[in-house]
Amino acid sequence: MSEPQRARRRLQRSLSPVWIVPIVALLIGAWMIYDNLSRLGPSITLIMDNAEGIEAGKTLIKTRNVEMGKVEKVSLSDDLSHAEIVARMSPQATKMLNQETQFWVVKPRIGREGVSGLGTVLSGAFIQLLPGNSEVEIDTFQVLDQPPVAPPDAPGLRINLTSQIGNSVSTGDPVSYQGFTVGRVESSYFDPVTREMSHRLYIQSPYEGLVTSNSRFWTASGLDIRLDSQGFKVNVGSLETLVGGGITFGVPSNMTRGRQTKEDASFVLFNDEDSAKEGHYSDYLEYVLLVDDTVRGLSDNAPVEYRGVRIGTVVSVPWNFSAPQPDSLSRFAIPILIRIEPQRFDDSDTELDMADWKKRLEGMFGHGLRASLKAGNLLTGALFVDLNFYKDAPPFQHMTFVEKPVFPTTSGGFAQIEQKVSNLLDKLNNLEIEPILSTLNTTLASTEQTMRKVNDIAASVDKLLTDPATSQLPANVNTTMRQLRDTLQGFAPDSQGYNELTQTLSRLEKLMRDIQPVVRTLSDQPNALIFKKKLSQDPQPRAKQ
Template sequence: MSEAQHATRRTQRSLSPVWIVPLVALLIGAWMIYDNISRLGPSVTLIMENAEGIEAGKTLIKTRNVEVGKVEKVSLSDDRSHAEIVARMSPQAANMLNQDTQFWVVKPRIGREGVSGLSTVLSGAYIQLQPGNSEVTQETFEVLEQPPVAPADAPGLRITLISDVGNAITTGDPITYQGYTVGRVESSDFDPEQRKMRHRLYIQSPFEVLVSTTSRFWTVSGLDIRLDSEGFRVNVGSLESLVGGGITFGIPNNAGQGTQAVANSTYVLFSDEASAKEGRYNDYLEYVLLVDDTVRGLSANAPVEYRGVRIGTVMSVPWNFSAQQPDSLSRFAIPVLIRIEPQRFDETQDEVDLEQWQTRLNNMFNHGLRASLKAGNLLTGALFVDLNFHKDTPAHQEMTFANKPVFPTTSGSFAQIEQKVSNLLDKLNGLKIEPVLDTLNSTLASTEQTMRKVNDIAASVDALMADPATGQLPANVNNTMRQLRDTLQGFAPDSQGYNELTQTLSRLEKLMRDIQPVVRTLSDQPNALIFDKKLTEDPQPRAK
């Protein structure tokens, strides 16, 4: 037998069926991890002033009331100046996160438009997402304090207003046109370099056609009460503007409609409607009034009128008071700066030939055109500048004050009245009133004596009236009148006395007729009662 053969021992490695289960579990776990990772959306960081009402793992992020994310972490910033919120968004929200995207917290709010967010009282606050249209993605956002007025892609018009500091315009204030709300204020920011307020306005569609290149914007306070040289005026706006104010706009009288405004146009915000209308008079002539009268009651923006028609505005009272007075003036006058605005005569003109108007005014100065102060309101004492022609005025001399031409002036109505009163007092002082006073004293003495006698007579009358006999006098008079009436009633036509009197008068009349022949005979022959009556011969006619 050959060498002993040795068996080679080989170990056969085979996979035990026991390992199949862990492998399958591992594969399933890996697939689940991949599936979860693939379903996770992007993570965003939200910056807030404070995290009131925000809770990690509970607060949702919604858009159009659809959940698109959830808050995962709420923490304080490193410098402790604000709160940082980390939220996990859903994959479908990935294309919504760009530079124009806005976030704000929806919670119960009480504003000018009423109460909003009441649905969050039970469910809790949530963060609202408004998608933007920008192509630049972004992962860190600042949460707005107030909800935006309108989405960035909302149809309408957005413009900018520039105004001085001091108005009370805030985000959300209404924009009205003839009392109807057509938009809102989106934001209000202060520019410290220019010291101006910038207001971003949104005019909703289809009202953007109301804004044109000639439109003027001004603030409304709801209730505007004015008592000035032009009278008493009260303007009442809408209830919303009465509570919180707002902005309104319009086109000045006789101004063209202009062309429709384009997006992001810039306008000036005026303090009131009057200032907005005044703002379009950009061509003017400036003059200085050197007033010798008092300027108490004259203020800036007072009207300059020519025979009742406003042609200008008072700009400053006083103006450049410390400047040197012209040598031709004997008294220290009060300088007042005014503007003559020729566009007021024809507001449709965009440009005015100022040199022609200046030449025309110089000719009018030579013909007696003068400025004076007159009272526009007796209640407040407000004054205005009145331009009119005056006769017998000194010749006009051209002069300047602080490099501005001087408008010739004359004394106002109050000054003229004061001068007349002064002249009257001078005349009264020149009168010799001592003789008049002596005569007046004598007259007063005589009057005193007369009054003393009148008092004595009055006392006598009082004593007479107090006598009891005087009191019985009306009763005696009544008795006498009653007796007289009874007596007269006895002579009535149907009374017995009247009949007897009639018969007596008849007898007396008959007796008088019978006695007439006797009386005639005695008249012709007085002794006829003793001697016989002589018979007269018949008369004989005379011969020719």
């Protein structure tokens, strides 16, 4: 009997084909997970004050109308002060997310430039992404309330302005040059420490060359109506500045254009154009006027003129009113601080020698240069300081008031009129009134007698006019005129009287011709009617001797 055979076990080292399907499925799932993860971009957080119109899973994030991400979650912050939005971006947007990247919500808006975002009425609001160029990457961004004026890398010029409180300038306001819009206000911020407004301006290309080192910026109110000592002025800006205001700039007419300014340059924003023009007069001489007349109508920034040409500005009215005056025992004048600004009539770029100007003015004081207050506008009563030469001006002694030199003054126009009226009243008081009144009484009595005679004559004339015979005179005159007309009609060329008169004149003419020989004979021989006419002998010629 043979031995039974036993089976031999072998170790199978190769993978069973049964596991091929699960392994392949695992690999495919891993590849799908990797592919899905590789397609996902970074997750960012957007901070907004109000999440109006933003919906999770629906609101898109776009750049140039191309989808760059989608909002995944909308929630409130832990302190409930703002809304936090978590959005998933596409991988393509990774290089766009940096410190300069800006986000804002696109929705229907009505602004100075018209209506925008009407396409979101049906599709819903979306978040606009503006890529930045910074190398610092961040994942939390503050969403802007308004769309930015221009991208950070937009060609042009960005400058800074500082101004005092009260300038109504906000983000998006236009920046104009000679009425043409060349830029916008990018941002406005009030610093409570310095109490100044800071504005960031963007001047678009190719207008950045208009901003130079001598440019002056001022607030454009749109409509400026002014009635002062220099007259009535009305300045009307563009419709946009008329509605919302803005900023305008330029170079003063008496200054050179200057060199082109650089990026991030700083300027001062003035309240109006006149303030901007006055702001560049850095070289000036300060004087004090001690005025005895009233200063009612004189205000700060009033002009100081010399024969109609402005050469300075009134700084303060009054100035240090309670300070002791050099001659306070004899008078108590009102001090006024003024500035003489030689740059107004010297437009050269060279530095002015103020010591020479001061010496020149002091020399003019000795020749009668005086200051006085005159009316610049009779309607408002506004005054200005007028400088002129007065030959009869008393000598002036140089003096100071609160360490400021005193400018000699004289009485103004109203004061001179008042003085003349006072002198006239004094002369009237010195007149001898009683003799004048006596003579006047006599004259009045004589005038009264004359008036009585005139009244008597007027009564006589009135009686003559009311007499019935006088009223019949026109009828008598008419009768006489008719008779004269009838008489003249009898001597018409075709009347019998005219023919008889013509025949009589013809006979008279013939008679005159016939009587002429008789008259000539009587002229030669008066006794010819009695004696015969003497015959004259024939003349005999003389014989030749």
